[in-house]
Amino acid sequence: MCGIVGSINHNNIVPDLLAGLSNIEYRGYDSAGIAVIDNDGLTTIKRPGKLEQLKQELANQALRSHTGIGHTRWATHGCPNEANAHPHSNDDVSVVHNGIIENYLQLRQWLTAEGFRFQSDTDTEVIPHLISLFLEQGQAPQQALNTALQHLEGAFAIGVLFRKEQDHLYAARRGSPLVLGQSDQGLCLGSDTMALAPGIDRILYLDEGEQACMTRDSFQLLDLNGRAIKRDMQAYTSQQDDQSKQNHKFYMHKEIHQQSDTVRNTFKHTQHLLPELPVDFTRLDRINIIACGTSHYAAMVAKYWFEQIARIPVDIDVASEFRYRSPLLSRNGLSIFISQSGETADTLAALRYTKALGQKTLSIVNVAQSTIARESDFSLQTQAGPEIGVASTKAFTAQLAILASLAIHAADRCKAIQIQESNRLLMEIAALPSLIDMTLELEPHFQLIGESIKDSHNAFFIGRGSNFPLALEGALKLKEISYLHAEGFGAGELKHGPIALIESGVPVFVIAPNDGLLEKTLSNMEEVMARGGRCIVLGDHHSCGNLPLEVESITLPACDKVFAPIIYAIALQLIAYHAALAIGTDVDQPRNLAKSVTVE
Ligand code: M6R
16 A cells, blocks of 8 residues: 655665656555755656656656655546655645545535545645745744644555755654654654555654654654654664575565465574463453454464364454444453454554453564554564565465464463374474475475466455365465456355355365365355356365265365365465466556555
């Protein structure tokens, strides 16, 4: 989703702005721009489409400055064109903005009546004009910004330049994250740490409602009411090395192949932390797990684990629906929030709602300093490293590694299983990385299947038990990156309606480990085949051993049935990846999607 960069330092900041924008391309965007300030005033250059268009434009200009802001926009209000791209500037003020200004229509009317002319359809453009209005009324820049902020409703993060203040860069945060960075060269601003200028060794996350005023050498923080507050930067080591594709064509492919390490590291890290986790599982009578998208599917898998292994009842919610159903939360309950980015607006809103009801909260995030991590009572971090591909892969299996460990830990504490069984399950998790490697070695088979469905109009995924959510995840992965229409179903549910969609040759992926439900899943497969569907079974040697000859199958390594979703996820990711590759889509930045969904 939208990304912010900003920089103020002793050197020319244009290369830093472009480097920051390149690093946050992964968030998903449809236009990009920068604004800089120098003796001639504000210069704003923006282009629709990929960052490359902006870079080409800048290559023709000798633009140099010590102070600037930049933005990648993911369209919300107004289509992706040059006028709607950020920064939005007038003669005196330039603004980049993430989030949504909910009262922009009223503000626009007011400002139009005051004589301001709008060039775009965005909600953002009210901000520079509002600030200018207060400048015209004689307020100093900092004060004008502060007054303007009082008039804005909604969630936002902004970076601001003033024509008359070449040596200042301003920022403000309400609802959307912003981080400041510092190096010996100067200060910078980003919507996440990846947006920060190279070489920074200190960072500071703005807290809710805070503003910052930066010069080349220092910064000042202000609270919601404009009063100065004191907080120091923290030491920071950049993870720039992780950002290369190495020998992979796409980040998604690299990330799929990292999963034996990321699952191993996450499991070890979690095992180390669990004894200290301040949650008394023996007193819990219910767990709520709340998340969006792929993280929601991880939650659905975890429901099976918590209920079957620890015997604790679990409710699962899509975060965007959670608080609107006025949920009845148990007084002795725990709410778990899963989010790769730790910034998903709906998940964050659900977390805040739950906290306000007095419920204990635990988050599982991949970004340690994210808002969800910081605002939850406790947080466990997946050790997946930066996930750049928009389609979540390694973060998903790392979430599952934490959730599996947590379910076993809860079962231990509640004495729901014998110690021998819990040790056996832990050994099974510890064995997963080598099974993941074995699954990755099957890539040529997944590639053939993926390529073979590239011309299909529809594809279906079916599974039972904890592989039902995996069927949903397999379908999501395929539609996200290949744009093929795909749906996942509980295998037994097919005949209650979706089977009407089965016609000759339509691919149906049957997730079928030998898990006690195999016979039933294979019966559902027969129902599909009887209607001409093309079944592709993903199973182990047992399930694939006795299939009818006409059924295609790929034999995955045998694994404990409890943790099969972690292994089968790899197969589904690779099938989706190769289908997308054959179709020729932009796998890492699929159309319309954003990595970090910071609006509701
Ligand atoms: O960062 P989060 O885990 O909170 O994101 C939730 C979803 O937006 C995310 O999982 C989305 O569905 C991915 N594109 C899936 O690949």
